[in-house]
Amino acid sequence: FFTAVQEPTPQGLTQTGSSDDKTQQWLRDLEEIDQSLTNTGDPDEITKLNRERAEVLENIIDASTDDTVRANWIRQLADTLSAAVQTGSFPEGTERLMQLMVQLRDSATDVNQLPYVQFRHLSADYTQRLQDPENNEFHKVQDQWLKDLEAFVNEFPKSQDTGEAMLQLALAEEFAGKDYKAKEWYQRIVSSSADSLLVSKAKGAKRRLESVGKPLELTGTTLKGQLLDLSEMRGKVVVVQFWATWCDPCLDDMKELKRLVAEYGDQGFTPVGVNLDAEKTSAQDFLKNNRYYSWPHLHEEGGLDSRLANELGVLTLPTMLLVDQRGKVINRGLHSGELLNELERIFDQ
16 A cells, blocks of 8 residues: 655756766666666576666665655655565565664754665565565564554554555454444544545544444446446345456456356345456456356556545455445445355345
C-alpha cells in the first residue's frame, strides 16, 4: 500500500546552483546505473548496482545546497534502500537506512526527513525478517511490526506516513479477527489523516466491517460497457468477488464460482465480479480466454485505489461478500471454501 514518491529531477538540482562537473557526473552515473538495473537479472550484479546507486545518491545529497532539493534526494535514497531490501536484492540496505536515520537525528536542517526515512526502515526491516529462511517465528515478527508501527504513530502523529501506518495496523487487526480494534484504527484515520485517499479507504473498510445485515450498495459499469446496479438483483443470492488477474487465489476462487453457478444458478445464485486491475484490458483479455466466467464484471480505472475498491475499503485480495435475496450482506469476509456451505444453508433447507 505504499505510495511511490516522485523522484527529483537533475534539472531541479542544477537550478539550485549545484552544477559543478562532479554533480553532473553523478547524475550521469545514476542514469547508467538505472539502465543497468533494468537490463540485468544477475542477483550479485543487482546487489552491486544498488550499492553503487546508494553511494551516488549520498554524494549528491552531500553536494546539495538547497534544502528542498536535498530533502528530495534524501527521500529518493530512502526509497532506493527500502525497495531494494524488500525485493531481497540489497540486504545491507536496512543497516544503511539505520545509519541515515542517525545522521538525520543529529542534523539541524535534515531532521524533518526523519519520519519519512524511519517509516521506510520499518517496512524494510519487517520484510527482511519475514524473508529470513531461518525465521520460524512469524508471530514474533508480526507482533514486533505492530509495536513498531504503533510507536511510529505515537512519535510522529503528523507525519505523511502516519495514516499509512494506522492503515497497516487496522488491516492487521482485521486479519486477526479483532474487528473492534480494526474499526478504531480506521476511525482514527478518518478523524486525523489529511490524506483524502486513505480517509476514503478507511471509511470504506469500516463500512465493510459493519455491513452484515445491511443492504449493499454497488453500482458501476461492466467490462462490456453495461450499467449494473446491485439493488436490481433482489431475489437472487449474489456473491460479490473483488479480483485481479495478478491475484492467483482470486483466479482459483473463480473456478469454484463457475462450479457453483452450474449447481445453483438455476435456483438464483449468481456472482458479480469487481475487477481491480489497473488497466481494464488485462481483465478483458483474461475473460476473453476464459469465457466460462460469463457473469458481469465491474471495472473502473485505479485498481486498488479505484472508487469500487474504496467504497468498501478493499485493501487486499481476494475479498468476497455474500448478499441474500433481500439485498442484505450475510457474510462480508467470505472464503470460497465456505461458499458451498452458505449456499446449501440457503437453498437446501
